[in-house]
Structure formats: structure tokens, C-alpha cells
Amino acid sequence: xxxxxxxxxxxxxxxxxxLKVPYMMHFFNDIMERNANSYNAGATYHLAKNLAWVxxxxxxxxxxxxxxxxxxIVGTIxxxxxxxxxxxxYRIKDQNDHILVAGxxxxxxxxxxxxxxxxxxxxxxxxFTDAKEDQVALKFQAWEVGEKTFIDSKKTFVSHDHxxxxxxxxxxxxxxxxxxxxxxxxLKNQTITxxxxxxxxxxxxNEVLALNIFEVNQGYQIDIVRNxxxxxxxxxxxxxx
Numbered sequence: 001x002x003x004x005x006x007x008x009x010x011x012x013x014x015x016x017x018x019l020k021v022p023y024m025m026h027f028f029n030d031i032m033e034r035n036a037n038s039y040n041a042g043a044t045y046h047l048a049k050n051l052a053w054v055x056x057x058x059x060x061x062x063x064x065x066x067x068x069x070x071x072x073i074v075g076t077i078x079x080x081x082x083x084x085x086x087x088x089x090y091r092i093k094d095q096n097d098h099i100l101v102a103g104x105x106x107x108x109x110x111x112x113x114x115x116x117x118x119x120x121x122x123x124x125x126x127x128f129t130d131a132k133e134d135q136v137a138l139k140f141q142a143w144e145v146g147e148k149t150f151i152d153s154k155k156t157f158v159s160h161d162h163x164x165x166x167x168x169x170x171x172x173x174x175x176x177x178x179x180x181x182x183x184x185x186x187l188k189n190q191t192i193t194x195x196x197x198x199x200x201x202x203x204x205x206n207e208v209l210a211l212n213i214f215e216v217n218q219g220y221q222i223d224i225v226r227n228x229x230x231x232x233x234x235x236x237x238x239x240x241x
Contacts, residue, residue, distance in 0.1 A: 002075060002076055004034060004075075008070050019066040021195060024060075025175055028105075041124065051112065053107040053108070055107055056107060058103060058106075060194065060195045063099060065191070076088055077089050079132065080137065081135060084109050084117040087105070106140065145221055149214060151213040151214060151215055155210060158204065158205055158207045174199065178236070181213055192219075193238060195236060198233045199231075200230060201232070207226055212225055219236050220238065
């Protein structure tokens with residue numbers, strides 16, 4: 001497991017002193033890129049081939065929220081590759097080696113010019129020396145949300161602050177938009193125990209997105225929508241404080 005220690009500044013946290021969802025996602029993005037660079041297979045390597053790994057799905061279990069003015073030891077490891085997909089494991093520990101967050105991600109390799117899926121070649125796969133040699137996929141839990149009860153719909157505007165080097169909204173902002181859309185009363189009375197994200201389409205600068213909020217079994221689902229087209233789904237499983 002490739003690890004790095006991050007200090008949790010006060011401004012990374014909410015009113016309860018817990019690490020905010022967007023910053024946790026930024027930690028995961030940062031550790032993933034650092035890990036890829038350690039294999040000489042980071043963004044520069046892929047962009048030279050007109051390739052990029054795009055996030056398809058996250059599933060994160062929150063056992064205990066990292067808190068302000070402490071250190072989070074964030075780790076990742078490439079688990080496996082199968083066809084055009086790559087799988088990663090993630091975790092966050094405290095300084096006493098207690099696991100606070102554990103999860104996994106699924107990525108797809110695409111040609112950034114044609115937007116078509118690409119299988120990683122043998123030379124690329126050899127760089128990720130910690131991944132399994134067998135082509136196996138990590139299993140993701142099915143979303144068992146039950147009945148969906150509509151709560152509200154909010155709007156968000158995509159600004160330059162949300163755009164990354166690939167020219168579209170950085171993947172950390174989809175769960176960030178969803179988190180910001182949750183009614184404050186929910187966050188006051190409940191804590192998030194799982195974050196699931198599915199990415200379907202890209203969002204771009206100056207677009208207006210609808211955030212449709214639903215109460216579901218064990219939590220809340222937010223659909224991120226552009227002109228009636230769902231770009232992604234975020235599921236927050238929660239429990240009462």
C-alpha cells in the first residue's frame with residue numbers, strides 16, 4: 001500500500017470538525033497520482049499517448065470520520081486490470097493504525113481525443129508492479145436503495161474552479177456537489193457511513209446542473225442532471241447520531 005500522511009487543516013472540516021467529503025476525495029486523487037508517478041505511469045506518461053484513466057465508480061465505507069487538527073494516513077494500491085478497466089483499493093488510517101475509511105475505485109482507460117475505450121498494453125501493465133497479474137475485477141456492492149422519495153432539487157453552476165487538466169469537472173466535485181445539496185438538518189442529525197459514486201457523463205465549464213435529492217433505504221441519493229440527462233449518481237448511506 002502506497003501511503004502519505006496529510007494534516008487535516010481546520011478549513012478542511014465541517015462544523016462538527018469532521019473532514020468534508022470533497023477534501024477526502026481530493027486526498028484520494030492526490031495519493032492515486034503520486035502512486036502512479038512512483039511507477040512512472042502518471043498523467044504525463046498517459047497524456048503523451050493521448051490516454052487518461054477516468055473514474056467510473058467509487059465505494060467508500062466510513063468507519064470513523066477523520067477529524068480536524070489530526071493526521072490522516074491515506075493509502076492506495078492498484079489491485080488489478082481487466083479489459084479496459086483498472087481497479088484500486090483505498091484506505092485512511094489514523095496515527096494509531098486504526099482504519100477510518102476503506103474503499104475501492106473502478107477506472108476506465110480512454111483515448112482523450114476519440115473518447116473511446118482502450119485496453120492497456122503489456123508495457124503499461126508492467127509498470128504497475130503491485131497489481132495482480134491475473135485479470136480479475138473487484139466486486140462492487142449493488143445499490144439497494146428501495147423506494148425513492150423525492151425531497152428537493154437544487155441547481156449548481158460549473159465554474160472554472162471545478163475544471164481539471166482534462167477540461168471537464170474533476171471527479172471530486174460530483175460528490176462535493178451532492179454533499180452541498182444535502183439539507184443541513186440531515187447533516188446535523190445523521191452521519192454518513194458510506195459514499196458511493198457512479199460517473200456516467202462529463203460536465204463542462206458554464207453548465208448549470210440540477211441536483212435531484214431523494215430519500216432512499218438507509219440514506220440519500222443525489223442524481224446529477226444536465227437537461228434531463230443523468231451525469232452521475234451519489235449515494236450517501238447514513239445513520240442517526
